[in-house]
Amino acid sequence: MLDSKSRREETDFSLLDYLHGRTELNPVEGEGGANSGGKEDNLLITAVRDLKLRDLLTLPVGNLSNGQTRRARIAKALIGRPEVLLLDEPFMGLDPPTVATLSPLLGRIAASHSPRLILSLRPQDPIPQWITHLVYLGPTGVRQGTKDDILRELREQSLIAEPSECLDQNLIASPQGMDRVPATKNVLKRLNQKSKPRSIEGDRSNKQIAGEGKTLGEPLVEMNGVRVRYGEKEVVGGPLVENQNIQEEGLWWTVRRGDRWGLFGPNGSGKTTILSLICSDHPQSYSQPLRIFGHSRLPAPGKLGISIFDIQQRIGHSSPEIHAFFPKDLTVRHVLENAWADTFLSKPQLNASRDRDVDACLRWFQSQLNPNFSPTEESPTNQNEIFNPAERTQRGRRARKLNEHRAMEVEIEDFLSTDLDWADTLRFGDLPFSAQRVALFLRAVIKKPDLVILDEALSGMDDFVRDKCMLFLAHGETKTFTGGLDYRSRKQRGVQESILSAVGRVRFQGLGEGQALICVSHVKEEVPPVVKEWLVLPEAGSGLPMRLGRIEEPLGDGILKWGDIWAK
Known part of the structure; x- marks a missing residue:
């Protein structure tokens, strides 16, 4: 019942x-x-x-x-x-x-x-071991055949990494289901030495990690013992074990300005519930020991509460749930403008500066958002091709006859005068799935909110598009990939300064120091390199404690590996 x-x-x-x-x-x-x-x-x-x-x-x-x-x-x-x-x-x-x-x-x-x-x-x-045949749909055409033949051909052409460089390729091939080395006691010991959980004196609610010399920013989200139950089933809560073997009931977690959190855990561990509490979509957000932007949801004597609209104005959010319910008949431009609206269908509060922000994002991602886009000499629209001097088109070669400064001016003016009429007529529902995810990602970051929540926001994207979104999140228009339309592995893509940055014409600088990020993902490649703090929730009903820490290098590149995140 x-x-x-x-x-x-x-x-x-x-x-x-x-x-x-x-x-x-x-x-x-x-x-x-x-x-x-x-x-x-x-x-x-x-x-x-x-x-x-x-x-x-x-x-x-x-x-x-x-x-x-x-x-x-x-x-x-x-x-x-x-x-x-x-x-x-x-x-x-x-x-x-x-x-x-x-x-x-x-x-x-x-x-x-x-x-x-x-x-x-x-x-x-991961490609299951039992798969026998593959059809590969790539930028250079369609290949089909036996799995071994297709993978060998793709590796020879450097379209995928060698097995030793791509451990996730056969992630589920082992009898136990995961081809990885579990975190040993020595690894966990080193992790604890590198990032020790400790509370901040005078701030009992701050049960998170502070890096050496890190200045703590203003608290944006404060959870001081949050516990959510559906009947007898506890969805969020349980003990948090610290170094001194002190156990605190419920979830104690503080997200501050400048934090870059990765929120991980099995399906059903409470990640979506936590995010719904933060966004004030969950009915129990009124009764929990929770403060959002310094306010509780209910007013107290002498203190005002905070409305759901005030909260959501300061949060940029992209998730599969938003994707499922987002109106399909809005145009692409309206999707981005909706970042400044109270609801999906209400009128956004726009001005000239916000209009320019929308135009900048549409130009930067026009080759990903417009399925009818085709680069030509007259209207190049892939910024990687535009801003890579080594691979300029005929228009670029014409510009090289001028001096370098004039050539840059020509390229910039051509780029900034790109026709964006397609965004006024193309409907969100007519976009490919990957392009829809890009549009919702831009909607989450375009208004530069205090808190950006990316809940599996990069899933469903092509790998090149996903990496481009992560580069945009970190650096905005200041950085771009080298190599033009290069869809090869991540290790073969370089990053260079964009010409927009060189001439001071950048509108979006990436995630700012005053902003916070919460990223939820089950796939290592979808975790932005900017993530520095991590919180792992245990499986519901397991009785295990939460784990949290801080890393100094992108996840997987340093001492903390992806397998360690999921090690119990």
Whole structure:
């Protein structure tokens, strides 16, 4: 029976009802849906067990996290016993342990040919060991054949890294599901020596890491023992263990100006709930020991509360949930302008400066946002090609006949006069999935908010586009990739100063020192290099403590490896 406190609407149906097909508002008594009884029930039991859905069966579907929802959809598809099962990016949004569980399940299905499987994968997704054939859709054309032949050909052409440089390539190939070395005691000891959790004297709520010599900024988010429960199920809370073996109940976490947080944890560990509390979307944000921008949600004697609109004006947010509900009929320009609106469909508060900011972002990402874009001599629009002197087009060679300063002026004026009429007519819903994610990413960062929340915001993007967004987040228009339209591996891409920076025509400088970032991801490649602090939530119901720390180098490049994040 569903607990009433966990319902969002009276019409919410449980995950079990969803899997059985009982989703009608007023179902006829005695009708169990399309999948009830016999082999279907056995298949449901198997799918629920293998996809770790058993503890979620009584929860309303609306309360599931993004990763849990994806697992539920996969289970629903399997229970339908199709002849051919098409899974579009099935690993997106799933944590590594769940991927390690899901892959063997799909492998057994593939081996039985009931149903036959076709998977679409992103470049950062691990390729299951049981895959036999590949179709590679790349910038230079389509390749298809056996897996070994295609991978060998791509490596020879440096389109993918060698296995030793790309450990995630066979992430789920081992019997245990993950081909990595677990964090040993020595590694954990070094981690503790490098970034020791400690509280700040006089600030009991600050249970986070302070780097050596780091000046603490103004608190933007203060969680002083937050605990969220749905009935008997605790979603956020549990003990936080510090070096002195002191245990504090609930979540103690402070996000300050200048912080760059990575928020990690398995599906269902409470990441989405924490973000909904911060954004004041969660009803319990009124009753929790929580302060946002120095204010509680409810007014106190002599102190004003803070409205949801005041909160959201100071937060830039991109997530799969926003993507799912964002109006598809808005134009691309309206999507970016919506950053200054109170709701998806309300009128944004614009001025001349904000209009110029929108134009700057549209120009910088026009080759990613406009599917009809095609570079020509008259209207080059890929800034990598424009700003790389070694690979100029015919227009660039014409400019080289002038002196270097005049050539730069020509390039800048050509770039700044680019026709952006396409953004006034092209609808958000008509964009490819990757381009939609780019538009929502820009919507989150364009107004330079106090707090930027990127909740799997870079998932679903092509790898080159994803890296371009991360470069833009860190450096704005001041840096660009070398090599023009080079879609090769990340290690082969250089970074150089843009001409806009050289001539002082930059509008967006990247994430500012006064801004804070919270990034949620299950994939290492989607974690921006600017992330310095990390908080790992335990699996719900495990009884394990949270873990947090600070790193001085991009995740995976220094002492802290991606596998250490997920080590229990």
